[in-house]
Amino acid sequence: MSELIGFDMDGVIVDSDRPGDTWFRDSFVRTLTDFGVEPSDENIRALYITSMRDNAAAVCERFGVDDPYLLWKRRDENYIAYKLAALKRGEIELFADVDALFELKESYPMGLVSNSPQAVVDSIIEHFSLQELFDVWFGRGDKLPELRFAKPSPAMLIDMMERLDATRGYYVGDSPEDVIAARAAGLVPIRISRNGSDGDIRSLRQIAGFIATRAGE
Numbered sequence: 001m002s003e004l005i006g007f008d009m010d011g012v013i014v015d016s017d018r019p020g021d022t023w024f025r026d027s028f029v030r031t032l033t034d035f036g037v038e039p040s041d042e043n044i045r046a047l048y049i050t051s052m053r054d055n056a057a058a059v060c061e062r063f064g065v066d067d068p069y070l071l072w073k074r075r076d077e078n079y080i081a082y083k084l085a086a087l088k089r090g091e092i093e094l095f096a097d098v099d100a101l102f103e104l105k106e107s108y109p110m111g112l113v114s115n116s117p118q119a120v121v122d123s124i125i126e127h128f129s130l131q132e133l134f135d136v137w138f139g140r141g142d143k144l145p146e147l148r149f150a151k152p153s154p155a156m157l158i159d160m161m162e163r164l165d166a167t168r169g170y171y172v173g174d175s176p177e178d179v180i181a182a183r184a185a186g187l188v189p190i191r192i193s194r195n196g197s198d199g200d201i202r203s204l205r206q207i208a209g210f211i212a213t214r215a216g217e
């Protein structure tokens with residue numbers, strides 16, 4: 001049984017949340033406008049994964065929408081379309097320190113596990129030619145009931161471990177839900193904080209050092 005390293009995608013591998021870029025917000029505004037709902041900040045937040053996972057019925061009631069599945073379907077379709085368009089425009093870039101992963105790859109099987117939809121993950125992998133770097137790449141399912149398998153659920157991380165025949169390893173992420181999912185799957189979380197405000201590392205170049213320090217403890 002080998003030891004793997006898993007990675008979150010947004011904020012870890014690709015810079016998909018740059019200040020000033022509006023595709024994310026625009027996609028939610030589009031969905032709300034399509035349903036005749038005011039695109040306020042509060043209504044935008046109601047379309048987030050955690051909100052729709054836990055409160056889809058209440059959100060629909062507030063919006064005056066009959067079908068939560070239809071609301072989620074449109075929300076997800078718009079999110080995918082706007083994100084892929086941003087990728088095409090060059091607004092989503094690979095972080096420069098991804099180059100450090102090619103060295104790690106010689107010692108570890110590696111997987112990508114993202115809360116982005118599978119279609120987006122597939123497009124990112126292809127756009128940046130990352131097929132050689134990652135052995136597997138998983139995005140979340142696009143149906144409303146499948147949101148319960150998104151992180152912080154460990155489900156996708158466990159799938160990755162099974163596919164890579166590993167029972168141990170690390171998961172590199174930039175958000176609290178990554179840490180929760182990693183621990184629940186039995187992986188060691190490595191929190192990256194690129195501005196250095198908190199976290200275990202600031203750059204992907206520090207992963208090898210982090211693992212070596214841990215092994216020496």
Ligand SMILES: [Mg+2]
Pocket residue numbers: 008009010011012173174175
């Ligand atoms: Mg992230």
